Amino acid sequence: MNIVVCVKYIPDPNVPNEMDGKTLKREGVQGVLDPGDEYGVEAALQLKEQHGGEVTAVSMGPEGAIEAVRRALSMGADRGVLITDPALHGADALVTATVLAAAIARNPFDVVIAAVESTDGYTGTMPMTMAELLGVPQLTFVNEIVSSGDAFRVHRQTPEGYHVIECPTPLVLTVTAGINEPRYASFKGIMAAKKKPTETLSLADIGLTPEDVTVQQDVVDLHEVEESRETELVRGDDAVARIVDYLAEAKVI
Amino acid sequence: MPADTRLLDDESRALVDMVRDFASQEAAPAAAGYEASGEDPIELYRKLAELDLTGVPFPEEYGGAGASYLTYLLVVEELAAAYLALAIGLSVHTLCAFAIHTFGTDAQRKELLAPLARGEMLGAYALSEPEAGSDAGSLATRAERRGDSYVLNGRKVFCTRGADADLLLVMARTGGPGPRGISSFVVSKGSQGLVGERKEDKLGWRSSPTWMLGLTDLVVPESRRLGEEGDGFRIAMASLDSGRLGIAACAVGLAQAALDAAIAFTTEREQFGAPVAHQEGVRFMLADMATQIEAARRLYRHGAALRDAGHPYTLQAAQAKLFATDVAMRVTTDAVQLHGGYGYITEYPVERYMREAKGLQIVEGTNQIQRYVIGRALTEGA
Numbered sequence: 001m002n003i004v005v006c007v008k009y010i011p012d013p014n015v016p017n018e019m020d021g022k023t024l025k026r027e028g029v030q031g032v033l034d035p036g037d038e039y040g041v042e043a044a045l046q047l048k049e050q051h052g053g054e055v056t057a058v059s060m061g062p063e064g065a066i067e068a069v070r071r072a073l074s075m076g077a078d079r080g081v082l083i084t085d086p087a088l089h090g091a092d093a094l095v096t097a098t099v100l101a102a103a104i105a106r107n108p109f110d111v112v113i114a115a116v117e118s119t120d121g122y123t124g125t126m127p128m129t130m131a132e133l134l135g136v137p138q139l140t141f142v143n144e145i146v147s148s149g150d151a152f153r154v155h156r157q158t159p160e161g162y163h164v165i166e167c168p169t170p171l172v173l174t175v176t177a178g179i180n181e182p183r184y185a186s187f188k189g190i191m192a193a194k195k196k197p198t199e200t201l202s203l204a205d206i207g208l209t210p211e212d213v214t215v216q217q218d219v220v221d222l223h224e225v226e227e228s229r230e231t232e233l234v235r236g237d238d239a240v241a242r243i244v245d246y247l248a249e250a251k252v253i
Numbered sequence: 254m255p256a257d258t259r260l261l262d263d264e265s266r267a268l269v270d271m272v273r274d275f276a277s278q279e280a281a282p283a284a285a286g287y288e289a290s291g292e293d294p295i296e297l298y299r300k301l302a303e304l305d306l307t308g309v310p311f312p313e314e315y316g317g318a319g320a321s322y323l324t325y326l327l328v329v330e331e332l333a334a335a336y337l338a339l340a341i342g343l344s345v346h347t348l349c350a351f352a353i354h355t356f357g358t359d360a361q362r363k364e365l366l367a368p369l370a371r372g373e374m375l376g377a378y379a380l381s382e383p384e385a386g387s388d389a390g391s392l393a394t395r396a397e398r399r400g401d402s403y404v405l406n407g408r409k410v411f412c413t414r415g416a417d418a419d420l421l422l423v424m425a426r427t428g429g430p431g432p433r434g435i436s437s438f439v440v441s442k443g444s445q446g447l448v449g450e451r452k453e454d455k456l457g458w459r460s461s462p463t464w465m466l467g468l469t470d471l472v473v474p475e476s477r478r479l480g481e482e483g484d485g486f487r488i489a490m491a492s493l494d495s496g497r498l499g500i501a502a503c504a505v506g507l508a509q510a511a512l513d514a515a516i517a518f519t520t521e522r523e524q525f526g527a528p529v530a531h532q533e534g535v536r537f538m539l540a541d542m543a544t545q546i547e548a549a550r551r552l553y554r555h556g557a558a559l560r561d562a563g564h565p566y567t568l569q570a571a572q573a574k575l576f577a578t579d580v581a582m583r584v585t586t587d588a589v590q591l592h593g594g595y596g597y598i599t600e601y602p603v604e605r606y607m608r609e610a611k612g613l614q615i616v617e618g619t620n621q622i623q624r625y626v627i628g629r630a631l632t633e634g635a
Contacts, residue, residue, distance in 0.1 A: 074267060184275055187305035187318045190267045 001053035004104050005044040006114040006127070007072050008034040009065035013119050022219040023090055024120055031064055033071040036115035038182035039175050043145065044113050045076045046180065051149060053110075054078045060088065060099050066198065073193035074185035080198040087203055087210040092217035093121070097129035099213060102206040105134060110169040111152070116141060116176055131172035138172045139165055143179045256330065256509065256550065265324055272328050275304060276335035284336035287460035288605060293417070294460055297339055302372020307346065311354055315362050316370035322495070323557040326502040330550075333506025334513075337609045338461035340506060341616075342375070344499035345413040348617075349376025349422045352492045353439065356480045365420060365439055377418030378496075379409040379466060380489050387622050389424075390432035390486055394468060396425035403427070403438065403478070405446070405471040411616075415464025416449035418442060423468070424489050427482045435485035438473045446471035457608035494567050496617050497574035498560070501553035504574075504581035504613045508546045511581075511588035511606045515539060518592050518601070529591075538591060542584045549577035568630040575623035578613040585610040 011017060011029040018025040033041075044055045057072035059065050060083045069080035083103050088095065104112055112134070117124035131138035143162065144155035150169060155162040157176055185193075203213065234242050247253045255273065258266045280297060287294045301307050309325035311317025325347065333340035350369040353361060353376075368374040385392040394407025405425050412421075421440045428434030440447060451465040480488055516539060519530035529535050556569035585607040589596035596603045614620045 070263075070267070074271075184304055185267070185271050186303065187268055187271070187309065187320070189305075190264060190271065191318065191320070193267075194264060 001047060001051040001111070002107070002109045003044045003047050003053060003055045004109050004112040005037070005040045005055060005057050005072065005077065006100060006112065006130075007037045007041065007057050007059045007068045008115075008118050008120075009059060009061045009068035010034045010118060010120040017120075019222065022222055026062060031067060033068040034115065034119045036117070036119050036177055037068070037072075038075075039177055039179050040113040040115050041072045041075050041077060042180045042182040043173075043175050045183070047111070047145070048076075056081060056107075058083075058100060058103055060084070060091070060096055060103075062089075063200075066200070069198060070193050071185065073196045073198070074190040075183060076185075076189060077196075079196060081201060082198065083201045083203070083206060085203040087213055090215055091213065092215050093123045093126045094129055094217065095213045095215055097126050097133055099203070099206065099208065100126075101130045101133035102208050103201060104130075106206065108170075110171075112136075112170075112172045114172070114174050116174045127172055127174045134170075134172065136170045136172055137167050138174070139167055140174045141176055142173050143176045145173075145179075255334070255513070256505075261327075265327060268320075268324065269327050269331060271304070272306070272331040275300070276331050280332060280339055281335035284339075285602065285605070287336075288338065288457075289459075291459040291462075293414075293462050294336075294339055294342075297336075298342065298372065298375060301339075301343065307343070307372030308350065308370025310347070311350060311366060311370045315354065316367035321557070321561045322498070323554060323561055326498060326553060326557050329499050329502040330506040330509075333503040334510040335506075337503060337507050337606075338458045340503045341413065341458055341461050341500075344496060344503060345378060346376045347499060348378050348492050348496040349418075349420060351495045352378075352422050352437065352479060352488055353420075355491065356437075356484065356488050361439070361476075361479070369420060374419030375414060376420045376422065377412060377414040378492065379412045379415075379421055379423045381411045382408060383410055387619060389489065390435070391430070392424060392426060392435065394423070394425040396427045396436060396438065396473070398427065399472075401475050403436075403473045403475065405438070405440075405468045405473060407468050408450075409466040409468065411453070412464045412466050414462055415452070415466050416442065416447055417462065417464075421447070422479070422492070423473075424485045425468075427485075432486035433483050435489070436482045437479045437485035437488045439477045439479060440471065440473055441477075444471055444473070455612070457605065457610075457612055493617050494570045495560070497570040497623075498553050498556050498566075500613055500617050501549065501556070501570075501573035501577035504577035504610070505546060505550045505553060507606055507609060507613070508542070508549065508577075508581040508584040511585040511603055511610075512539070512542045512546060514601070514603050514606070515542065515588040515591045518595070522593075535591060538587050542587055545580045546584060549573070549580045552576050568627060571618070571623040571626040571630070574617065575620050575627065578610070578620060581610040581613055582607075 009031045012032050048055050055077040056079050057069050057077040058081045059069050063084050066082050083099050114127040139154050141157040142154045143157045146153040153166045156165050258269050305318050308317035309320050310322045313319040329340050353366045369376050382392050396403040396405045419442045423438050423440050426434050427436040446469045448467040449464045450467045453463040520528050522529050553573040556566045556573045559566040588603040589607050595601050
């Protein structure tokens with residue numbers, strides 16, 4: 001099975017974000033593999049363990065983004081691809097999808113796995129756009145892969161429960177946090193990652209021109225999220241029951 | 254502020270990141286529970302093995318990761334910052350594996366080192382005796398030659414993991430009095446005549462079991478003797494040189510954890526209308542703690558760099574162990590002080606850190622013995 005997993009290099013979410021105009025400041029900021037993508041890498045590795053084949057980690061970003069690819073390699077992915085080009089600075093979700101689709105389409109694949117959304121941009125539109133550009137079906141919000149092979153059978157999480165969906169390959173899959181428990185990279189994995197093949201590609205290498213990646217999205221304004229600090233005190237004999245109801249309603253328990 | 258990783262190579266930084274993730278998510282949350290119950294965290298050692306952390310400095314052909322000793326010590330420091338007893342356990346395990354790697358035959362390395370490096374087995378070290386602590390060369394355990402075997406009789410004390418260790422490096426006397434009459438043997442768990450006589454109750458490191466061992470007509474085949482007859486003391490001392498760097502790394506990790514806790518507490522805790530960290534007296538204490546820790550860190554890493562480059566490092570290992578563990582004692586004591594009353598109760602971890610630091614000043618050569626080693630090296634050569 002040829003498995004592709006999309007990985008993103010993002011500013012460390014444990015460090016407060018800084019803005020650079022209307023884009024997130026990325027230069028000189030400690031970066032990490034998007035924690036949401038670790039679930040995708042783990043899902044890819046589990047598929048490889050079940051069906052054999054190869055896992056390719058693909059990323060678009062500045063040169064430093066190779067760190068995210070390397071992290072995926074140290075977890076067990078077989079090869080890495082980074083598309084980096086000065087023309088891609090400030091790319092929006094459509095541009096990212098265009099670039100990743102062009103890079104992925106160079107080789108046959110059975111499944112492309114991505115997180116539902118990134119932990120920095122949170123647009124949540126890139127994987128669906130990429131599926132459309134690749135011309136393959138998409139299974140989104142997947143929290144369980146029941147079986148797979150020539151076809152996938154998955155649980156698609158919904159607010160009420162889940163749908164069971166079957167789909168033939170090739171396809172694009174977005175996985176939720178919690179679909180699995182991502183493994184740590186072992187020390188031997190970290191050392192082996194260095195020797196695994198990685199490709200760094202420019203726009204021209206994937207057959208695109210700067211015109212193909214013109215940003216059409218315009219960020220008009222940015223606002224800080226207002227923190228809501230409403231507190232409800234629950235008192236009385238039925239307090240425990242009411243708190244349990246509340247937690248159940250919030251789907252925490 | 255965790256240790257600065259900016260000057261590490263990519264691979265070492267990735268390793269430290271991985272160990273920090275593991276340590277903060279799995280080791281640190283479990284530490285207080287294990288320390289309270291005294292239970293040995295076998296599950297965590299198993300995970301260390303899965304992450305290839307039980308044989309970091311040993312060659313890949315013997316199941317290790319083939320990395321430098323410095324790299325191994327980075328792992329120990331990070332683990333110690335989360336859960337000291339776990340790091341101590343790894344350090345003692347590595348001490349045993351080191352002796353087999355350095356002094357064993359190829360057959361012994363294949364049979365004994367490989368399972369240790371892969372973490373399928375845990376190793377331990379038995380040198381001290383009731384009457385032979387700092388003066389280890391006077392040990393009384395006998396190993397009598399009988400055909401192709403030796404028969405060991407005696408008693409060992411303060412043995413980490415003890416009879417529960419899969420492999421135990423035991424020093425015993427095959428010849429006359431003094432250091433030259435000592436040989437070393439690798440004893441398997443469950444050997445007839447090897448008995449854990451008493452598990453000690455301790456001030457700290459309660460989940461790192463410490464045993465008094467009885468050796469009664471314990472038969473060890475000649476193939477399990479490490480080196481030649483009479484090499485035992487040299488093997489024991491070389492292992493301690495190496496191990497002392499591990500203890501120094503443990504001390505730095507522990508002290509860093511204490512400093513981090515003190516910074517977090519004093520910047521949160523308000524008195525007289527402001528965080529107590531705004532007081533110059535408090536800041537100066539934090540400044541001294543941080544500076545001493547960084548100096549200790551540089552000292553053990555210097556010793557490790559010398560070791561990795563093949564230079565003698567007995568002097569530097571003793572200096573690192575002495576300085577780092579004394580720093581850990583001072584820093585953890587100050588961390589308790591900076592927490593005020595909260596530092597003295599078990600709700601906060603710093604009282605545990607302070608108890609744990611004491612042990613580091615004593616094991617693998619008391620800090621008085623370290624001064625003896627340093628002084629001898631200065632005046633007589635190493």
